[in-house]
Amino acid sequence: MVKAALKNPHAVIVLALAILVIGLTAISKLPTDILPTFKTPAVQVVTFYPGMPAEVMEKDITTRLERWTGQSNGIARQEAKSMVGVSVVKDFFREDIDPNTAMSQVTSLAMSDLFYLPPGTIPPMIMPFDPTATIPLCLISVSSPTFDETKLYDVAYFDLRNRLQSITGVIAPAVYGGRLRRILAYVDPLKAQARNLSPFDVINAIRDFNVMIPTGDAKFGALDYQINANGMVPTVAQLNDLPLRVGNGPPTYIRDVAKVEDSHQIQTNIVRVQGKRQVYIPIYRQPGANTIAVVEGIKAQLKPILERIKGINLDVVMDQSVYVRQAIRNLVQEAALGFLLAAAMVFIFLGSVRPTGIVLIALPLAVLGSLIGLYFSRQTLNAMTLGGIAVVIGLLIDESIVVLENTARHLDLGVSPREAALVGASEVMRPLTIVTITISVVFFPIIFISGIGKFLFMPLAKSVVFAIWTSRLLASTLVPVCAARFFKRRVTESRNKRENWFDRVRASYSRALERALQWRWRVLGATAALFILSMLIFKLIGTELFPQSDAGQFSVKVRATTGLRVEKTEELIAQIEKAIAAVIPERERKMIISNIGILLDWPAAYTPNSGPQDTFVLLQLAEHHGRSSFSYVAELRKKLPQQFPGIEFNFDTGGMLSAALNGGLPSPINIQVEGNKLEVAHEIAEKIKRFAENVRGAVDVRIQQRLDAPQINIDTDRVKAAQVGLTQDEIVKNIVTALNSSTNFAPSFWIDEKNGNHYFIGAQYRENDIQSINTVLDIPVTGKKQPIPVALRTVAKFSRGTAYSEINHLNITRVTDIFVNVHGRDVGSVAGDIERYVVKIKSDRSQVPEGYAVQMRGEVKTMHESFKSLGFGFILAVVLVYLVMIVQFRSFLDPFIVMFAVPLGLIGVALMLFLTHTFLSIQSMMGIIMMVGIVVSFSVLMVDFANRSLVEAAEKNEGKTARDAITEAAAIRLRPILMTGLAAILSAARTSRSLAR
Numbered sequence: 001m002v003k004a005a006l007k008n009p010h011a012v013i014v015l016a017l018a019i020l021v022i023g024l025t026a027i028s029k030l031p032t033d034i035l036p037t038f039k040t041p042a043v044q045v046v047t048f049y050p051g052m053p054a055e056v057m058e059k060d061i062t063t064r065l066e067r068w069t070g071q072s073n074g075i076a077r078q079e080a081k082s083m084v085g086v087s088v089v090k091d092f093f094r095e096d097i098d099p100n101t102a103m104s105q106v107t108s109l110a111m112s113d114l115f116y117l118p119p120g121t122i123p124p125m126i127m128p129f130d131p132t133a134t135i136p137l138c139l140i141s142v143s144s145p146t147f148d149e150t151k152l153y154d155v156a157y158f159d160l161r162n163r164l165q166s167i168t169g170v171i172a173p174a175v176y177g178g179r180l181r182r183i184l185a186y187v188d189p190l191k192a193q194a195r196n197l198s199p200f201d202v203i204n205a206i207r208d209f210n211v212m213i214p215t216g217d218a219k220f221g222a223l224d225y226q227i228n229a230n231g232m233v234p235t236v237a238q239l240n241d242l243p244l245r246v247g248n249g250p251p252t253y254i255r256d257v258a259k260v261e262d263s264h265q266i267q268t269n270i271v272r273v274q275g276k277r278q279v280y281i282p283i284y285r286q287p288g289a290n291t292i293a294v295v296e297g298i299k300a301q302l303k304p305i306l307e308r309i310k311g312i313n314l315d316v317v318m319d320q321s322v323y324v325r326q327a328i329r330n331l332v333q334e335a336a337l338g339f340l341l342a343a344a345m346v347f348i349f350l351g352s353v354r355p356t357g358i359v360l361i362a363l364p365l366a367v368l369g370s371l372i373g374l375y376f377s378r379q380t381l382n383a384m385t386l387g388g389i390a391v392v393i394g395l396l397i398d399e400s401i402v403v404l405e406n407t408a409r410h411l412d413l414g415v416s417p418r419e420a421a422l423v424g425a426s427e428v429m430r431p432l433t434i435v436t437i438t439i440s441v442v443f444f445p446i447i448f449i450s451g452i453g454k455f456l457f458m459p460l461a462k463s464v465v466f467a468i469w470t471s472r473l474l475a476s477t478l479v480p481v482c483a484a485r486f487f488k489r490r491v492t493e494s495r496n497k498r499e500n501w502f503d504r505v506r507a508s509y510s511r512a513l514e515r516a517l518q519w520r521w522r523v524l525g526a527t528a529a530l531f532i533l534s535m536l537i538f539k540l541i542g543t544e545l546f547p548q549s550d551a552g553q554f555s556v557k558v559r560a561t562t563g564l565r566v567e568k569t570e571e572l573i574a575q576i577e578k579a580i581a582a583v584i585p586e587r588e589r590k591m592i593i594s595n596i597g598i599l600l601d602w603p604a605a606y607t608p609n610s611g612p613q614d615t616f617v618l619l620q621l622a623e624h625h626g627r628s629s630f631s632y633v634a635e636l637r638k639k640l641p642q643q644f645p646g647i648e649f650n651f652d653t654g655g656m657l658s659a660a661l662n663g664g665l666p667s668p669i670n671i672q673v674e675g676n677k678l679e680v681a682h683e684i685a686e687k688i689k690r691f692a693e694n695v696r697g698a699v700d701v702r703i704q705q706r707l708d709a710p711q712i713n714i715d716t717d718r719v720k721a722a723q724v725g726l727t728q729d730e731i732v733k734n735i736v737t738a739l740n741s742s743t744n745f746a747p748s749f750w751i752d753e754k755n756g757n758h759y760f761i762g763a764q765y766r767e768n769d770i771q772s773i774n775t776v777l778d779i780p781v782t783g784k785k786q787p788i789p790v791a792l793r794t795v796a797k798f799s800r801g802t803a804y805s806e807i808n809h810l811n812i813t814r815v816t817d818i819f820v821n822v823h824g825r826d827v828g829s830v831a832g833d834i835e836r837y838v839v840k841i842k843s844d845r846s847q848v849p850e851g852y853a854v855q856m857r858g859e860v861k862t863m864h865e866s867f868k869s870l871g872f873g874f875i876l877a878v879v880l881v882y883l884v885m886i887v888q889f890r891s892f893l894d895p896f897i898v899m900f901a902v903p904l905g906l907i908g909v910a911l912m913l914f915l916t917h918t919f920l921s922i923q924s925m926m927g928i929i930m931m932v933g934i935v936v937s938f939s940v941l942m943v944d945f946a947n948r949s950l951v952e953a954a955e956k957n958e959g960k961t962a963r964d965a966i967t968e969a970a971a972i973r974l975r976p977i978l979m980t981g982l983a984a985i986l987s988a989a990r991t992s993r994s995l996a997r
Helices: 002-007 009-029 054-069 099-116 149-165 189-194 199-209 237-241 291-308 320-350 353-376 383-391 393-412 417-442 444-448 452-475 478-486 493-518 520-540 566-583 602-606 629-643 655-661 678-692 718-723 728-740 773-777 827-842 859-889 893-915 922-955 962-996
Strands: 042-048 075-083 086-093 122-128 138-143 181-187 217-220 223-226 243-245 258-264 269-273 276-285 313-317 553-559 589-597 614-621 648-652 669-674 698-703 709-716 748-751 758-765 796-803 807-810 813-822 853-857
Touching: 002 009, 002 417, 002 478, 009 353, 009 452, 009 478, 042 054, 042 099, 042 602, 054 075, 054 086, 054 099, 054 807, 086 099, 086 602, 099 122, 138 149, 138 291, 149 181, 149 258, 149 276, 149 291, 181 189, 181 199, 189 199, 199 243, 199 258, 199 728, 199 748, 199 758, 237 258, 269 566, 276 291, 291 313, 291 320, 320 353, 320 383, 320 393, 320 655, 320 962, 353 383, 353 393, 353 452, 353 478, 383 393, 383 452, 383 922, 393 417, 393 452, 393 478, 393 922, 393 962, 417 444, 417 452, 417 478, 417 859, 417 922, 444 452, 444 859, 452 478, 452 859, 452 922, 493 520, 493 962, 520 893, 553 566, 553 629, 566 589, 566 614, 566 629, 614 629, 629 648, 648 698, 648 813, 655 859, 669 678, 669 827, 669 859, 678 698, 678 813, 678 827, 698 827, 709 728, 709 773, 718 728, 728 758, 728 773, 773 796, 813 827, 827 853, 827 859, 853 859, 859 893, 859 922, 893 922, 922 962
Parallel strands: 181 758
Antiparallel strands: 042 086, 042 122, 075 086, 075 807, 138 276, 138 313, 181 258, 217 223, 269 276, 269 589, 553 614, 553 648, 589 614, 669 813, 669 853, 698 813, 709 796, 748 758, 807 813
């Protein structure tokens, strides 16, 4: 190929220009994201039965849907969450299952199960779910100087949400905050009792005299008339004039016992943005969608939306794309700077502008070749693909340097530039081919890795392989052509002066090598001792899945006394917001958003809150903040519990990167207790929690599920009820109507002619009229056989108790979660201490009874699986590299000599990680794999040169020994090895600095 390239330089130039043009086009077309696209299919099924207790939801709805949808082909695992009135089932499928197939299977099975669900269950809603996108890409904050919370929610729900859903890649499933518009007849208990009426009578009257029934048409003569009866009143005020009772005496109207108002549902979810009540819409991405493209699409549509909807303000807040852009920008800038530093180092070693210029031409083209491959393999520009390109820069430079250095060596022997380029490039093509194949083989085992490891490393492997093969192509074509054209005979005095410094370095190295060969057993012994020491050092190095990075934002999850009403929780959160503002000055913070309580509707599927006592506070720091988010969190972690005793706080600094890697769990360590009796599981969890709180580095230890939600049990005496002509159905419906409105079981509708939307009509007491348990016991109950109200206390009594606020499942089994954050220590060590305690109590049946199990989940489990897979991949790669080199060298010994250097590279890895206080993570494992390629590259070229030197000496009948050949090869290869090594160090150092930020 070298000879053909030198014969056809124009074709080579066209090849380079083609790579340039197609590569630049690919850059403009490649989507950008923080992580590769993870297309593992997952589907979530959300089902509602308003007001249904969590335990009933679990047994009658969640479990049924789990069993039915679990019949889908390819199910890997199921997770479920049951709360009051809400069931969320998540079905995770194997990687080989098509997402559309998974969606259709779950939809079919879930709808088939509807027949067996309790009467009144709202049909399940099925949506695709991206396990790597559990954090919203951004929030659309909706505010207005004139609209109240009800109007804001109405606009956001009916107008904004649907417009946003039409944008490619967007999922805008819910609206948080605000009040749901309802048409409510507020019953006056005293007026109703005075007229022997109940709230249930009011809603029955509304349903009888305000109907939505089409009346069809009628044919009279030659025309066909549409019939329109005034079944529905046109205005809310007219509902007050509906007759309630007509008989002896004047008629009773609804206005006599109630007032119908255009009002709102009892509020259970409050959103505060910068201390003011507002609403927001979280924006999630569809599976496979691109973060930056989605956010850009949102921003582009805001202006047209505001032109159609007057009176509101829309702001994009908590924008994750800012972090993604900054991370990618830093990575590109640092990689470019590393490249320039590497080029400067090449100039210093080669002492000439010409070879440096050739390297500066070949290297960007190799990178563009990688980007072309990424584009056609449908990858994205992300931290892994760019990281792969950055760490392989040293090897890309190596291919050009080896050709140029060997060409320069032959040029110094007196041959012409063209002959030097031909001979110099041809001599190194074989070892370069071995190196290129070796690098490709190093990444081959990734096809055997599954889960998060494959998700991260497959795109990285592709970027490296595409780059290294492009570099190999250019090293055999463009580089020798450029060398033949631009190299000159370097016999000038200035060149000799420039080379003197390296000649001295080479001479010193040769003398040191001679002494090392004389004392080779001592050197080998010292090397073995260093290797053993490095293995011991590895045990002192902590582990984590991915290095922490400052995302410029964090969240604080606040949990008050179970069952605390949402208004009281808001008062508490207002004080906590002030405490946070006292720690983070105004110039350092950009936004504080608090999401209080939970709306038991679609938003329940996308919130960590489980009840009115829960809040998550989102804090976004200013773009150029002086202190890191970790520093602020450390201070808040100390101060908030002191200022608010009895309140549970936990912090999440991970951002979307950590959420993507651990499946959206709120903490890196998750211990799950499996077992049917939640009380027993909770006792086990409490033991683990108490131990974990004393583990060094463990913070924010808490149990997710609470068993103490306050509950009032109303026990109806069915015999007494029957004696007075009442049924259990009538008693329950009267209670529900008075306390929570009748819309849950007897929905009636009213259409607003101004906007065309329909709204529920219900009857209930005003919230202020519900003062105590006596209000409940005094509820007037009526029925078909008992038109005169009977006080509830006549047929029922009450007692106080507790209930479950939420119930979680893993593969249909009940689980109790203990979450642990980590501060000041590595995740692996903290998890290891806890895991040893878990193993200890698991073997003791007095501590963990039969039928109960404890397991580690979350980032720790993912880390162990990834490290295990990568360890297997590393060993397999070493074996495959050895086998490939046997074929190339036609020897079993030479490849063994090359491979002997690979484990010795771990000496430097261990020392560097230890001295820089860096933990072993996926990134450092990536570096170790790349180290294999670099070590093999150095060794192959040196061994090949030594072998060739011996063959040439034998042909000339020169008495050259193996030791002489080794010394000569090492001395000659010193310069390219130093150049390549330093280039790799410089580029990797800049890249690691960017990733650390």
